[in-house]
Amino acid sequence: MVFFRRRFLYAILPAISAAGVLAFAQTKAAPTVASARAFLDRAEAELLKLSILGARAEWVDETYITDDTDLLTAAENDRLIARTTELVDQTKTFAGLPLPADLKRKILLMKLSLTMPAPHNAKLREDLTQVASSLNGSYGKGKYCPDSATKPDACLGIDDLDEQMAKSRNPKELAAMWAGWHKVGAPMRDRYSKFVELSNQGAREIGFADTGVLWRSGYDMTPEQFSAELERLWVQVEPLYKELHAYVRHKLVAKYGADADRKDGMIPADLLGNMWAQEWGNVYDIVAPPAAPATYDIGDILKERKTTARQVVEFGENFFKSLGFQSLPDTFWQRSMITRPADRDVVCHASAWDVDFDQDVRLKLCIHGTTDDFITVHHELGHIYYDLSYRKQPFSFRGGANDGFHEAIGDSIALSVTPEYLKQIGLIQQIPPASADLPILLRTALDKIAFLPFGLLIDKWRWEVFSGQVKPADYNKAWWTLREKYQGVAPPVDRTEADFDPGAKYHIPANTPYARYFLARIYQFQFYRAMCRAAGYTGPLNRCTFYGSKAAGDKMKAMLEAGASRPWQDTLKLMTGEDHVDASAMVEYFQPLLTWLKQQNAASNDKPGWTVAADPLKAR
Numbered sequence: 001m002v003f004f005r006r007r008f009l010y011a012i013l014p015a016i017s018a019a020g021v022l023a024f025a026q027t028k029a030a031p032t033v034a035s036a037r038a039f040l041d042r043a044e045a046e047l048l049k050l051s052i053l054g055a056r057a058e059w060v061d062e063t064y065i066t067d068d069t070d071l072l073t074a075a076e077n078d079r080l081i082a083r084t085t086e087l088v089d090q091t092k093t094f095a096g097l098p099l100p101a102d103l104k105r106k107i108l109l110m111k112l113s114l115t116m117p118a119p120h121n122a123k124l125r126e127d128l129t130q131v132a133s134s135l136n137g138s139y140g141k142g143k144y145c146p147d148s149a150t151k152p153d154a155c156l157g158i159d160d161l162d163e164q165m166a167k168s169r170n171p172k173e174l175a176a177m178w179a180g181w182h183k184v185g186a187p188m189r190d191r192y193s194k195f196v197e198l199s200n201q202g203a204r205e206i207g208f209a210d211t212g213v214l215w216r217s218g219y220d221m222t223p224e225q226f227s228a229e230l231e232r233l234w235v236q237v238e239p240l241y242k243e244l245h246a247y248v249r250h251k252l253v254a255k256y257g258a259d260a261d262r263k264d265g266m267i268p269a270d271l272l273g274n275m276w277a278q279e280w281g282n283v284y285d286i287v288a289p290p291a292a293p294a295t296y297d298i299g300d301i302l303k304e305r306k307t308t309a310r311q312v313v314e315f316g317e318n319f320f321k322s323l324g325f326q327s328l329p330d331t332f333w334q335r336s337m338i339t340r341p342a343d344r345d346v347v348c349h350a351s352a353w354d355v356d357f358d359q360d361v362r363l364k365l366c367i368h369g370t371t372d373d374f375i376t377v378h379h380e381l382g383h384i385y386y387d388l389s390y391r392k393q394p395f396s397f398r399g400g401a402n403d404g405f406h407e408a409i410g411d412s413i414a415l416s417v418t419p420e421y422l423k424q425i426g427l428i429q430q431i432p433p434a435s436a437d438l439p440i441l442l443r444t445a446l447d448k449i450a451f452l453p454f455g456l457l458i459d460k461w462r463w464e465v466f467s468g469q470v471k472p473a474d475y476n477k478a479w480w481t482l483r484e485k486y487q488g489v490a491p492p493v494d495r496t497e498a499d500f501d502p503g504a505k506y507h508i509p510a511n512t513p514y515a516r517y518f519l520a521r522i523y524q525f526q527f528y529r530a531m532c533r534a535a536g537y538t539g540p541l542n543r544c545t546f547y548g549s550k551a552a553g554d555k556m557k558a559m560l561e562a563g564a565s566r567p568w569q570d571t572l573k574l575m576t577g578e579d580h581v582d583a584s585a586m587v588e589y590f591q592p593l594l595t596w597l598k599q600q601n602a603a604s605n606d607k608p609g610w611t612v613a614a615d616p617l618k619a620r
């Protein structure tokens with residue numbers, strides 16, 4: 001399934017279902033631990049089959065978007081959701097029993113698998129699954145056609161725009177690309193509010209106040225505790241972000257003058273080398289310290305060497321193999337989609353698929369050979385090796401310890417892509433001098449630290465929307481209020497409530513929860529530090545690569561093989577010796593940079609921070 005398979009648990013096979021109902025009728029008379037176990041065994045077998053059918057439909061849909069494939073996916077999802085909901089209802093029979101921990105956990109995970117809970121009413125459920133498919137399809141089909149009058153065929157998909165936003169240094173062009181792409185959101189607005197209403201109804205019917213509460217219940221703590229944990233982490237890392245923001249703002253103003261200079265201290269959201277200003281590594285050339293020695297650009301090296309898309313993926317596979325993981329199965333190479341097909345609409349947003357919950361794993365992305373692609377491939381292979389590692393677990397436990405773990409695995413590997421590693425695999429000939437350490441750290445911070453407020457605010461917005469605190473009439477205003485507050489970025493052109501800017505970010509129409517990515521930014525440094533230690537490394541954290549270390553690989557394997565079988569705190573402890581999520585590894589990694597940023601900002605009299613605009617929808 002996409003990113004994290006739990007989006008997919010739904011449906012029914014008539015024969016099995018009839019047996020299930022019969023067995024259920026028997027257990028209903030006198031529920032016992034043994035009958036609960038038997039019930040869950042059958043439920044898992046049934047849900048596995050339905051999930052595979054769902055995954056196949058969705059794969060075809062996302063690699064060949066048409067109204068038909070959207071509807072076929074909706075129908076499969078409908079069956080899977082309907083059946084999961086029924087099974088969840090049936091688990092109530094065992095509520096009074098002293099069930100062993102594994103059975104309790106299976107019941108809990110079954111409920112939480114409903115990322116999009118749906119009403120029991122068949123008509124309403126069908127409305128919901130169709131609206132969800134059509135939102136996903138609308139995003140996939142999205143295009144910006146700069147010269148629609150004269151060249152109606154010269155249109156750019158989000159993969160092309162990603163590349164151009166990374167490279168363009170022309171503020172007018174950047175604003176045009178930004179505004180052009182954000183048009184994809186507007187037509188989704190009404191469908192999105194319908195989606196929210198129906199999904200909330202589904203959540204209430206299975207005992208959650210709304211869909212956001214259901215999402216926040218997936219972390220082996222209460223939803224309130226989870227929100228408090230995120231706040232605690234944000235307080236730990238916010239100073240890093242504020243210093244980085246001030247430093248980058250200063251450099252952008254030096255480069256772009258009035259186009260970047262706002263009285264309120266915010267940064268226009270189109271100037272940071274990324275459509276959503278979520279990662280800023282692509283503007284490294286603008287913000288690099290003046291005396292920095294020339295380092296390397298992985299994308300440039302790949303282009304120079306005419307590296308193929310397949311070879312980019314092989315770099316990632318090679319890293320995992322060096323840790324002792326298996327080669328990717330042949331079917332991975334036969335069935336993955338790693339470049340954009342010329343003749344049809346596809347969803348280019350990168351994803352990893354666990355189609356049969358065994359060895360049929362696949363990637364779907366549109367590789368252009370950029371630095372971002374190189375990193376993304378490592379990210380996605382983290383999902384794939386997680387999937388392969390937990391496939392011996394019972395079906396219910398074939399998932400991440402939590403969804404943040406799933407997102408952090410590949411990133412913790414990518415942190416090991418140091419100069420020393422690149423030299424070892426022959427991508428660079430010389431290791432840059434020690435004076436390049438700080439610039440390289442800055443390059444990493446532009447991606448890792450800049451992402452933090454974005455990673456946090458996406459679901460803050462959705463939680464407010466699901467809870468009803470934000471009404472459809474204020475969708476865009478609430479979105480920009482959060483973007484200004486947390487990220488300190490402002491829209492480059494005026495917005496109104498006719499726009500729906502959240503819809504221009506993949507995870508909103510695709511309904512993929514996002515707090516997982518915020519968590520993953522933190523976890524990945526915890527995992528990385530633990531693997532560096534396992535590899536016997538004792539130097540400064542940012543210089544460590546555990547490439548080739550079987551000891552580091554064994555540590556990771558143990559964590560991946562455990563899947564979702566126990567509370568994530570236990571799995572984390574096994575891996576790192578720590579039992580809670582903690583940003584200290586991240587702070588340690590960036591400590592030299594933080595000191596340096598503070599000096600730079602003090603020297604240029606740049607005070608970190610900004611004031612938010614009275615009207616968040618106005619560009620100026």
Ligand code: X8Z
Pocket residue numbers: 003278349350351376379517
């Ligand atoms: O969506 C992704 C991955 C697939 S799970 C490409 N990421 C988030 C995003 O692009 O917004 C990875 C980083 C954050």
Ligand code: ZN
Pocket residue numbers: 003379380383406407
């Ligand atoms: Zn991912």
